[in-house]
Amino acid sequence: MGVFDMFKKKASGDNAKNRLKLLLVSDRANCSPEVMELIKNDIINVIKKYMEIDCEGLDIQITQTESESNNGSVPALIANIPIKEVKHSTDK
Amino acid sequence: MSEVIVVTSGKGGVGKTTTTANVGTGLAMLNKKVVLIDTDIGLRNLDVVMGLENRIVYNLVDVVKGNCRAKQAMIKDKRYPNLFLLPCAQAGDKNSVTPEEMKALTDELREEFDYIILDCPAGIEQGFMNAIAGADRAIVVTMPEVSAIRDADRIIGLLEANEKKRADLVVNRIRMDMVKRGEMMSIDDVVEILAIDLIGAVPDDENIVIATNNGEPLVGSDSLAGQAYMNICRRIMGEEVPLLDLNKKQGFFSKLFKKGN
Numbered sequence: 242m243g244v245f246d247m248f249k250k251k252a253s254g255d256n257a258k259n260r261l262k263l264l265l266v267s268d269r270a271n272c273s274p275e276v277m278e279l280i281k282n283d284i285i286n287v288i289k290k291y292m293e294i295d296c297e298g299l300d301i302q303i304t305q306t307e308s309e310s311n312n313g314s315v316p317a318l319i320a321n322i323p324i325k326e327v328k329h330s331t332d333k
Numbered sequence: 334m335s336e337v338i339v340v341t342s343g344k345g346g347v348g349k350t351t352t353t354a355n356v357g358t359g360l361a362m363l364n365k366k367v368v369l370i371d372t373d374i375g376l377r378n379l380d381v382v383m384g385l386e387n388r389i390v391y392n393l394v395d396v397v398k399g400n401c402r403a404k405q406a407m408i409k410d411k412r413y414p415n416l417f418l419l420p421c422a423q424a425g426d427k428n429s430v431t432p433e434e435m436k437a438l439t440d441e442l443r444e445e446f447d448y449i450i451l452d453c454p455a456g457i458e459q460g461f462m463n464a465i466a467g468a469d470r471a472i473v474v475t476m477p478e479v480s481a482i483r484d485a486d487r488i489i490g491l492l493e494a495n496e497k498k499r500a501d502l503v504v505n506r507i508r509m510d511m512v513k514r515g516e517m518m519s520i521d522d523v524v525e526i527l528a529i530d531l532i533g534a535v536p537d538d539e540n541i542v543i544a545t546n547n548g549e550p551l552v553g554s555d556s557l558a559g560q561a562y563m564n565i566c567r568r569i570m571g572e573e574v575p576l577l578d579l580n581k582k583q584g585f586f587s588k589l590f591k592k593g594n
Contacts, residue, residue, distance in 0.1 A: 252515025257479050258522045264479075265486050265526065 266316040267303055277301065284320060295323040335443040338450050338569070339468035341492075343484030345455035347476050348505040351541060352562075353452040354382045356472070359552035359566035361416035365447040368407060368417040370439075372464040373454035374429060377421035384548020385410065385418050394422040397434045403441065412549075417446075427459040432466035439467030448569075457491060465492065470499040472532065472569075476506040477518040486527055501532035503565065508537045509579050520576075533565035536579045557581065 270276070281301050288294055299322050306317040340353045350371075357369040370393065371379035380386040391406035396419065403419065410416040422429070442449050453464035465471065471492050475485035485502075492500045504523050511517035518526075520534045538558035544551035552562040557579060564574045 254477075254512070254515045254518050254522070257477075257518050258526065261479055261482055261526050264483060268483065268486060269490065 263303065263316055280318075284322070288322060292327045293325040295325055298323040335447050335449065336470065337439045337443065337468045338448065338470055338472060339453050339465050339497075340450060340472045340474060341453035341461065341464065341488055342474040342481070343455065343457060343488040344475075344481045347474050347481050348503075348535070349455075349474050350378050350382050350452050351545065352472065352474050352503055352505065352535075352565075353379060353450055354550045355552040355559075355562035356566055356569065357448070357450045358383075358410075358413060358416060358550040359563050360448050360450075360569065361410070361413040362553050362563075363566055363570065364415065365570070366415045366445070367448045367450065368419055368442055368446045370419045370449065370451045371421035372430075372435070372451050372460060374422050374425055374427050374460065376454065377423050379452045380408075380418065380420045381548065382545055383410065383418055383550065385420070386548075389420045392420050392422040393438075394425055394429055397430050397438060403438065427454065427463065430463050432462050435463045436467035457487065461488075461491070462495075465495055465497060468497060470501070471497050472503055473500050473527075473529065474503045474505050475523065475527070477504060477512075477520075477523055482518075482523060482526060489527060489529060501530050501568075502527060503532060504534045506537040507534055507579060531576075532568050533561055534576060534579065535561040535565075 281299060284301065285294065285296055285299060299320070301318065301320045303316055304319050306315060306319075308315040340349050340356070342349050353369055357367050361367045369379060369383070371377050372393065373379075374394065377392075380389060385408050388408045391401040393406070395401045396403050396406045407417040407419050410418065439449050439451070449467075451464045451468060454460035473485050473488055473492075475481045489500055502524065504520050507520065508517055512519050520531065524531050536557045538556055540551055540554070540556040541558050544554075550562075551559040552566070553559055557577065561577050561579075564577055567574045
């Protein structure tokens with residue numbers, strides 16, 4: 242019995258807690274798909290100043306990441322931004 | 334110094350009315366003068382949970398609209414000399430009362446009562462706005478379940494947006510057997526997620542159903558839920574009361590008595 246227990250799926254209480262933590266971030270920030278789109282566009286505009294990026298391939302989402310301080314996972318905004326070309330520095 | 338407290342949750346069915354009835358009765362047992370106001374226009378239930386449903390003459394809407402004085406509508410609970418109920422209208426809709434009218438009413442009642450406790454309807458619409466309008470503080474009732482916690486979080490946000498300075502949490506209907514197996518969020522989990530002060534934890538107790546069947550709040554009884562509600566009352570009054578051990582089994586004699594029944 243004990244051996245099989247090891248393969249049992251995670252207890253649902255933890256699952257509920259982790260799902261809620263994630264959900265409440267978007268609820269509290271009012272992160273509707275429209276708001277996420279606005280954030281995405283703002284990120285594009287900032288990064289475009291410094292490098293050429295693949296705007297179509299850009300993807301942002303709220304997900305979870307391991308935290309050292311908070312002994313567990315915390316919500317995080319993850320952006321995946323494919324770079325096409327880094328502009329030459331124009332320092333004078 | 335009197336206090337106006339709104340009992341709210343967002344989601345229905347988590348125990349707002351039961352909490353209102355038990356906290357109000359408990360405070361009256363502790364010699365405070367208390368009025369309970371049911372603000373769920375069209376779906377009144379506090380009267381039946383309190384066992385006072387047969388004594389209603391006037392209701393909240395009558396008082397607000399000036400058809401009668403507050404004193405005429407308030408039902409005196411014969412079991413506790415300090416306890417009154419202002420029942421709600423069973424006809425009409427939530428828009429028949431405004432937040433301004435509710436605030437005027439609760440302010441008027443402050444002169445006579447130590448505690449004015451409002452049972453808020455489920456939802457976040459006009460009925461909610463009416464119930465919180467005159468309140469100094471809120472008790473947010475939730476249970477260890479995803480939809481109830483999500484709605485509680487929304488309510489906490491709305492209370493903050495409406496400048497309610499204090500909101501305390503009651504975690505209701507906890508099943509310690511499930512928490513032990515890891516199949517239910519613990520009290521600590523819920524408090525961590527919602528990040529407001531805990532004012533009480535109430536176990537899922539079949540005595541609640543029995544008490545409601547009989548129209549008698551169970552606060553003050555030796556059942557775990559009855560003790561938990563009395564502790565909440567003491568904390569509302571500012572006493573430091575340690576959290577009840579919900580793992581505690583019922584006493585031998587109470588078990589014996591139940592079997593004898």
